[in-house]
Amino acid sequence: MTTRREIAAMIDHTLLKPEATGEQVAALIAQGVELGTFSVCVSPNQLPVEVPEGLRVATVCGFPSGAHATAVKAAEAADSVAKGADEVDMVVNLRQVKEHDWDAVEADVRAVKEAVGAALLKVIIESAALTDEEIVAVCQASERACADYVKTSTGFHPAGGASVHAVRLMRETVGERLGVKASGGIRTAQDALAMVEAGASRLGVSASVAILDGLED
Numbered sequence: 001m002t003t004r005r006e007i008a009a010m011i012d013h014t015l016l017k018p019e020a021t022g023e024q025v026a027a028l029i030a031q032g033v034e035l036g037t038f039s040v041c042v043s044p045n046q047l048p049v050e051v052p053e054g055l056r057v058a059t060v061c062g063f064p065s066g067a068h069a070t071a072v073k074a075a076e077a078a079d080s081v082a083k084g085a086d087e088v089d090m091v092v093n094l095r096q097v098k099e100h101d102w103d104a105v106e107a108d109v110r111a112v113k114e115a116v117g118a119a120l121l122k123v124i125i126e127s128a129a130l131t132d133e134e135i136v137a138v139c140q141a142s143e144r145a146c147a148d149y150v151k152t153s154t155g156f157h158p159a160g161g162a163s164v165h166a167v168r169l170m171r172e173t174v175g176e177r178l179g180v181k182a183s184g185g186i187r188t189a190q191d192a193l194a195m196v197e198a199g200a201s202r203l204g205v206s207a208s209v210a211i212l213d214g215l216e217d
């Protein structure tokens with residue numbers, strides 16, 4: 001039985017709408033504290049943010065397309081860490097993934113890993129746009145590049161967000177060596193529990209209130 005508190009402690013409470021204001025981010029932080037989420041996840045243009053002790057700050061990089069030059073991603077990630085980000089969620093280069101250029105995928109991730117230093121790096125693979133073989137190979141390339149997590153989705157891709165199938169496959173691929181973050185389209189307690197059951201160790205959600213309202217301690 002997974003409790004409300006346990007799910008809350010797995011949540012990156014997320015606001016990545018480009019039009020989000022500083023006031024909305026401040027409200028997100030207050031809500032994250034109240035709900036007991038692991039972190040808040042905001043766009044790089046919101047950094048730095050003031051958070052109370054215990055609430056971590058996550059941001060995104062090369063978001064949402066991943067189609068940025070590696071040097072641009074690395075510079076963006078380093079800037080975010082300098083502005084207080086504890087965790088960086090980068091989008092993989094989907095051209096390289098679709099061309100099955102796994103050495104290039106690895107190099108892109110490795111450059112950002114080096115840029116974030118001691119901060120934690122999650123690699124968004126946009127699983128809904130990939131075949132199973134591509135999901136496995138991009139997870140393996142991310143592991144070779146020393147990423148800390150693989151993550152399903154940006155939540156902005158027309159192909160869709162997280163699925164139980166993708167999360168299970170990602171967990172099977174990385175074992176317990178890396179974390180698995182499910183994100184994109186997780187709206188209810190049932191959705192969240194299904195992702196955890198499939199192997200997710202972190203949840204990226206904007207619907208944290210609705211999800212946690214559906215759970216009991």
Ligand SMILES: O=C[C@H](O)COP(=O)(O)O
Nearest residue numbers: 154155184185204205206
């Ligand atoms: O990384 C997190 C996603 O952008 C959140 O997506 P969501 O709004 O579908 O929960």
